[in-house]
Amino acid sequence: MAHGIEAIDWNMPWLQPWRARGQPLAERVAKGDSCAQALNILAQGMPDCPVRFVPQSDLPPGQAYEAFIFQTQQVPTRDGLHDFFNGLCWLHFPQTKLRLNQLQAAQIAHSGIAPVRGPARDALTVFDENAALLHAPDALWDALVRKDWRTLFGPLRPLWKETYLQLFGHALLEKLVHPRTAMTAHVYRVQTSAGMQGGWDRWLGAHLQADALAGKPFAHLPVLGVPSWWPANEQAGFYDDVSVFRPPPPAPA
Secondary structure, rough: OOHHHHHHHOOOOOHHHHHHHHHHHHHHHHHOOOHHHHHHHOOOOOOOOOOEEEEHHOOOOOOOOOHHHHHHOEEEEOOOOHHHHHHHHHHOOOHHHHHHHHHHHHHHHHHOOOOOOOOHHHHHHHHHHEEEEEEHHHHHHHHHHHHHHHOOOOOOOHOOOOEEEEEEOOHHHHOOOOOOOOEEEEEEEOOOOOOOHHHHHHHHHHHOOOOHOOOOOOOEEEEOOOOOOOOOHOOHHHHOOOOOOOOOOOOOO
């Protein structure tokens, strides 16, 4: 069974960076491979992939998921959209995913598993699950941080052609299989354009730090507002929905 994977529309603009590997992966799952089996087959041709994928049942009861990956270089993988996209992200961003795992494991080793993750582990999880990566001109980034939607998608709209945006979070990719206007990414600004995806992976793998992420260096972006990503955002009034394109909080008195 494909476990919802058959619902993925690989023509969606945000899936174009993922399609070359993702579509063959989905086809293998549709033919009966488990997600772990299909991911391992693709990973065989990728010497830089630092992990293997194993069934979720290989995770010992009571052991933390991130600690298990760190100790064994094996990723417990269920059949379904969530772990499908997580595995696909390991194939595309191996150094970034490895770095996130190392930082999570260090936090677990230091503080153990608590009912509340704490700011560093929470930020690492937000990045892993819901981040989008952005390389953009300063004016566009500044408007995004300010939640100045009218400027961002009005006068600055032409600057989106000079911008590269890639969704990273596997939970975000899962949700967008059935897109809704309110779906929002935590945007992390990448400071290098070198090699785009491959160069970004090396840069993130070298630069991500738990303390810096704990400071919440994210901007919030309703994904379907990105020009050319959703036909409806060409229509007048699309950005007027304040339940989605929320105004910034008022300045302190």
